[in-house]
Amino acid sequence: MATSAKSTDISKTDFGKSPINARLSAEQKLKLLTDMVRIRCFENESVRQYSAGKMGGFLHVYNGQEAIATGCASLMGDDDHMITAYRNHGHALGVGMNMNECMAELFGKATGCSKGKGGSMHFFAPDKNYWGGHGIVGGQTPLGLGLAYALKYKGVKGAAMCFMGDGAVNQGCLYESLNMASLFNLPVIYIIENNGYSMGTSLERSSAFKSCLAERAAGFNMEWAQCAGTDIYEVRASVQVAMERAHNESRPTMLEIDTYRYYGHSTADAKHNVVGGYREREEIDFYKKNHDPINVFKAKLIAEGVLTEEQFDTLEEGIKAEAAQSAVFADESPYPEVSSITEDVYYEVDRQTEAGRTGKHFFND
Amino acid sequence: MALIEYRDALNQAFDEELARDENVVLMGEEVAQYDGAYKVTKGLWKKWGDKRVMDTPISEAAFIGMGIGASMLGIRPVMELMFWSFATVAWDQIINNAAQVRYMSGGLINCPIVIRGPANGGTNVGATHSHTHENFLANVPGLKVVCPATAYDAKGLMKTAIRDNDPVMFMENTLLYGEKWEVPEEEYLIPLGKADVKREGTDITLIAHGRAALTALRAAEILAAEHNISAEVIDLRSIRPLDEEAILASVRKTHRAVLIEENKPFCGVGAQISSILMEKCFDDLDAPVLRISSIDAPAIYSPELERKQLPRPLDIVAKVLSIC
Numbered sequence: 036m037a038t039s040a041k042s043t044d045i046s047k048t049d050f051g052k053s054p055i056n057a058r059l060s061a062e063q064k065l066k067l068l069t070d071m072v073r074i075r076c077f078e079n080e081s082v083r084q085y086s087a088g089k090m091g092g093f094l095h096v097y098n099g100q101e102a103i104a105t106g107c108a109s110l111m112g113d114d115d116h117m118i119t120a121y122r123n124h125g126h127a128l129g130v131g132m133n134m135n136e137c138m139a140e141l142f143g144k145a146t147g148c149s150k151g152k153g154g155s156m157h158f159f160a161p162d163k164n165y166w167g168g169h170g171i172v173g174g175q176t177p178l179g180l181g182l183a184y185a186l187k188y189k190g191v192k193g194a195a196m197c198f199m200g201d202g203a204v205n206q207g208c209l210y211e212s213l214n215m216a217s218l219f220n221l222p223v224i225y226i227i228e229n230n231g232y233s234m235g236t237s238l239e240r241s242s243a244f245k246s247c248l249a250e251r252a253a254g255f256n257m258e259w260a261q262c263a264g265t266d267i268y269e270v271r272a273s274v275q276v277a278m279e280r281a282h283n284e285s286r287p288t289m290l291e292i293d294t295y296r297y298y299g300h301s302t303a304d305a306k307h308n309v310v311g312g313y314r315e316r317e318e319i320d321f322y323k324k325n326h327d328p329i330n331v332f333k334a335k336l337i338a339e340g341v342l343t344e345e346q347f348d349t350l351e352e353g354i355k356a357e358a359a360q361s362a363v364f365a366d367e368s369p370y371p372e373v374s375s376i377t378e379d380v381y382y383e384v385d386r387q388t389e390a391g392r393t394g395k396h397f398f399n400d
Numbered sequence: 401m402a403l404i405e406y407r408d409a410l411n412q413a414f415d416e417e418l419a420r421d422e423n424v425v426l427m428g429e430e431v432a433q434y435d436g437a438y439k440v441t442k443g444l445w446k447k448w449g450d451k452r453v454m455d456t457p458i459s460e461a462a463f464i465g466m467g468i469g470a471s472m473l474g475i476r477p478v479m480e481l482m483f484w485s486f487a488t489v490a491w492d493q494i495i496n497n498a499a500q501v502r503y504m505s506g507g508l509i510n511c512p513i514v515i516r517g518p519a520n521g522g523t524n525v526g527a528t529h530s531h532t533h534e535n536f537l538a539n540v541p542g543l544k545v546v547c548p549a550t551a552y553d554a555k556g557l558m559k560t561a562i563r564d565n566d567p568v569m570f571m572e573n574t575l576l577y578g579e580k581w582e583v584p585e586e587e588y589l590i591p592l593g594k595a596d597v598k599r600e601g602t603d604i605t606l607i608a609h610g611r612a613a614l615t616a617l618r619a620a621e622i623l624a625a626e627h628n629i630s631a632e633v634i635d636l637r638s639i640r641p642l643d644e645e646a647i648l649a650s651v652r653k654t655h656r657a658v659l660i661e662e663n664k665p666f667c668g669v670g671a672q673i674s675s676i677l678m679e680k681c682f683d684d685l686d687a688p689v690l691r692i693s694s695i696d697a698p699a700i701y702s703p704e705l706e707r708k709q710l711p712r713p714l715d716i717v718a719k720v721l722s723i724c
Contacts, residue, residue, distance in 0.1 A: 215466065394641025
């Protein structure tokens, strides 16, 4: 099992008692659960639709990691921002994008969040402080630095959360970014969602480390921490420390959150759960049984008296229906017009400003 | 009008735009306290301070990416690459992020960044430091590419590039930094996508950009003085957007064209323009369109040979005489 750098044990600490969680109302706790279930149901529906041949390309789903995007999004204030890599549906739904626009994007439809121009890996919602959705492993890490730089430049008390997987930690631009984040005192939080595998290569086979990946930040005189991503209370409590550091001290943090993905790297990954593949079926079952963020939080809320089994079932049924409906919406939506291929390339051309009307921008004729 | 060095014209553009818009910021290696490796940003850190003029570590991928990320939130960074050659280190950020983020977000995001620095051969610094990427970058929809040949053009185009809301790749030339041209005192802007007729003529059109436009001008002088040939010189100034109208109007007048660039020939800027001429001016042409580029090999170090690797006035004259 790929667990040697991962804290898989459920912590003895009751993170429900941390101040950031203790002040949550019953309604807010149910919202956290709802948001996680929405991600799970959306992803299940998207896998179903992918298998039915409704979309092209890749599909990297977030099942098993829901507590991270949901927990982080729940901490965002008006001036906090988020940017991530290609496994981005959870973050998109977490910041409040709706299922219809996301599913329609997967279908390549004009009603998609990027008008069918981005696809699965490239969801964006700048109005919700959500900056994507980036396809090149690690390529978003300098952009996250830039968001933090802009916040500081404008004198705004905010943070830029920049997510990556454990496979991204061996890209060079990340280390250039860590150096500048610390050197320039930028309010960026680099969050490694360590699910144990960079595609089909386990952590042990891809990364050299002493105790964990986040510890590498120490070399840049940067604060770092590691926590488990099973319990959303723990995620929130851990990220909140980094948020406060960003807000109050304008200092960066590198935070490693241990998690697990139930599906393969993408839907094209056939070797993630077969004999002779890169991980054992038992390992997946172990995480589903013991570390499922939805089951763990559901049990906590039931124990807290905030939720009953029946209420959960009703909630889940409603969300499944919403996800199914989003597929109907996507299916019925029109494809983009061919003429739209050359729209959204240049700002000035789209707006037909004087600059956009001067000179030839496109060269087909 | 004052005679101003190319580098000082750029410096004036930065100074004026820093004053005009508080979101403009200059960044790059040695641009602040060192005054710029080529002194293009001289004095600006002293005048504007750390916030507006900022030194970065030698980390092209991350600082270019940082500028792109900041531009998505409304900052207008002007990023110096000490050499455009070093863009290869930041290629992913430029090609995948600056150029694609608007498209992939369905137009929700734009990226008002200028990436600038010298892009030229001829300084005997070997192949790694002598790349001219204008054809590579103009191949990427979403990017704009500008190559000014004079101080006047450099200032007017830079001010426009900084105000443009799309990513502009601005290519200067170390051999021109110390050259002087007339630059007016009063403010002016030069639009992207407008070529400049640097010399009028009737017998042949020489189309070039960057320093090659100046080489073409010298060739035109020789052609007039020694061969009684009247050559028109079109300086593209901007590669993308491209002033196709100016190109077509000139060739329809002269009926002959030679395309000159310091880039390599394969899929060079001239290849694109000759294709346009073939499609749109075929019946106007009295001779095949010819091209002159750098000799098709990595930039050689040897000073004597590098001079010959790049197009020279007499190379152009010979090519013109072959069709005139």
